Amino acid sequence: MTSLLPLILILPLAGFALTGLLGRRFPHSAHNIALWAVAASWAVASVVAAAILSGAEPFGEHGAGITLWTWIPAAGFNAEMALYADSLTACLLIVVTSIGLLVHIYSVGYMAHDPGRWRFFSYLNLFMFSMLLLVLADNFLLLFAGWELVGLCSYLLIGFWYPRRSAAEAAKKAFLVNRVGDMGFALGIMAIWFQLGTSSMRDAFARFDQVPHEWQIAIALLLFCGAVGKSAQFPLHVWLPDAMEGPTPVSALIHAATMVNAGVYLVARCSPIFGAASEVMVVVAAIGIFTAILAASIAFTQNDIKRVLAYSTVSQLGYMFAALGVGAWTAAIFHLMSHGFFKGLLFLCSGSVIHACGDEQDMRHMGGLWRRIPATYLTMLVGAIAIAGVPPLAGFFSKDEILSGAYKNGFYWVWGIGFVVAGMTAFYMFRLMGLTFWGRSRLDPEKDRHVHESPLSMTGPLILLAIPAALLGLGIGWPPESGWVHQWLAPVFEPTLAAAGQHEAAYELFGLDGALALVTTSLVAVAILVAWRLFGVDIPVLGLRAEGRPERVRSISAAPIMRSLYRGSAAKWWFDDINDFLFVRLGGRLAAGVFWFDRVVIDGAVNGIGTATAAAGLRLRRVQTGRVQNYALGIALGLLAMMAGYLLIAVVR
């Protein structure tokens, strides 16, 4: 069974190679190889995941791996080409391959008219390979290779429409911001090597208690740096919203459902490391929950439909980090899975909306689409309800577990902020729904005429994604705290929880947990109602009709405090401007100073030596007259000088 693990990787890699090499020749059928490669990989991964999750041999409770060959055999330094799969891997395998497959199918329709389709599909396949490598790696170096490869694919796909300047710049931004985090990650791997002399993950985890505590903290912080970059957490969150310049399927697959989860996966995978450094756990929780509320507040005022979803992604990733930080490991992975499905669904729906509106992304120029693209509307509604956390959809279960986990583990501040964020999430999602689908059409009349439902290759994946988005929580999260997902992941996180002295408290439906869920759900309901009252024109709910929107929005936003808040949120709290000032302006000055020093002092010294030598040569050339008598005179004078010296010595003696 373990020999199937490399097959999961080889299939998309082969798809990438074939599509990349031959695609240019067959531009119209280039997607076929890629599609079938991913479908085959999905099938194999499903078999493997089913085997792991059912505890079949050889995986058992703690998983099993396979060592293919020794990657870097050097004296005293060995890196194995080793794959390993346990139930955490299996959860990620399910998310990555099934969303990947659906996004591939969707892209066939979405990219139908793009001449660079073969390039797109080969990049997507390369991404699948890299992400699966990241998930399956049993070695920090191998994980890092996958980590960097997904970064590369992200760069290539954000900048897929590279003639567009904003796309090229967004790609560059994503790549550069990620490098900041990856630097920390690389240092973390080196620190582990320095302390333990191993690059194997399980080996490092097993012996991690031998590391001095200061080093444990340093290693955990450095690894977390990498996670912060890849998962777009504060202060490195600025790249993800800009990454929406890429084609929408890419946003769904890479920047919502899979790659950005790599940071969460890394922290969860390294739970023995983070568990040993409890100080860092507080940092993780704080950064996570702060990012959650920061991104949610920005999502309030964005007008680009994909940007709202992007900030929502940042916010939900913050939730996951908060869950990791408070020690609710299982809840974090549970939320990762459910978020992968409903956020993938939401992005694909937004792609369908954009497709229908003739590449219009500004929600101010949409509205009233619900009758005209019903399949997209209904599936997106499912996604929105799921992310808002309305029971019994997926988001409710996972979000509720995070909040109750925070409360029960004594992180009341995390719970408090998370509670507010839950309400904010519901509000901005229904603002998005209201602006896009409800009310009167504000579409450009020219584009309005061409509004059409997307082809089956696009709506099919939407419907297929809506099913897990609706039912995943109930399916694997029920009954709460003892559903399948908990049984699956318990062996992975048990040692860490035991070491931290935490244990899963019993779930009390008619006690604390029920009360927490009830409070959160009522806040969500209020937020949805408010959003509906503000933005939901013409959609009757319970026989009520909301009246015209603009007057009400205007009367609320007239208050000065609201206006300043609005401005801050719309300007994304000026993070781009701060970065621009700190790193572009001040950093640019510093760089200019260093450049001056290099040019004037260092280059000056080097060039000065050169010039002096050349000038000396020019002068000394005169000595070589080519006249034999001049040389002879030199010899004679030298002879005389020697003779005089000899005589002088003789006289002095």
Place this chain on the structure above:
Amino acid sequence: MSGSLDSYLILSGILFAIGAFGFLARRNAISMLMSIELMLNAVNLTIVAFGAFVEPLSGHASVIALLVVAVAAAEATVGLAIVLAIYRNRRTPLVDEYHEMQQ
């Protein structure tokens, strides 16, 4: 004064000085070769004089003098051949017009 070593040395010094001056001052290549011969013979005279007046050197000096004569003959042959070759090429025996070899 004749019959003493000093007179021979002074004579050969004068001869050498004349040769050196000729070599440095004359522009004609043939004259310069002749000046070199003069210097060589001045040295030869010194060697022979030392051989005649210093007892331990008497056997060796004539051998060295013969060697110098042979070398001088070879030098004159090669020198003259070069001068002739350059003369055919340049149509002038004056060395200060040969400085194209400078670069």
